[in-house]
Amino acid sequence: MLQYEIKISGRVQGVGFRYFTQKQATIFDLTxxxxxxxSGGVVVMVQGEKAVLDTFVDYLRIGPPLSRVTTVSVVEMKITENFSDFHVKY
Structure with missing residues (x-):
């Protein structure tokens, strides 16, 4: 299992990007x-298997219909806690 910190910039706020991300993570069984x-971007902390995480990142590069993703930064992190689900933080 791996953990990625993913930072996304562009038009990603006010377009349903967090809920799109949550839906995709649920589909891929990620936590x-x-x-x-x-700063107007979105940050994702996600855990799962490498192949699944990489496919998930590909979906984030596209985003929901109203978004315009300009950059996606992915950093593999050391796992410090195990998440039990995937949720939107406010």
Missing amino acids: GWVRNTP
Whole structure:
């Protein structure tokens, strides 16, 4: 199991991006969370198997219909806690 911190920028706030992310994570049976950042982006902390995580990232590069993703940064992190579900942080 791996953990990724994913930072997404572009038009990703106010377009349903966090809920899109939560839906995709649920479909892929991933755990973690997603939240907006003060700078106008979105950050995702997610755990799962490498192949599944990489496919999940591909979906985030596309995003929901109203979004316009400009950059996606993925960093593999050391797992410090095990998440039990995937949720939106406020």
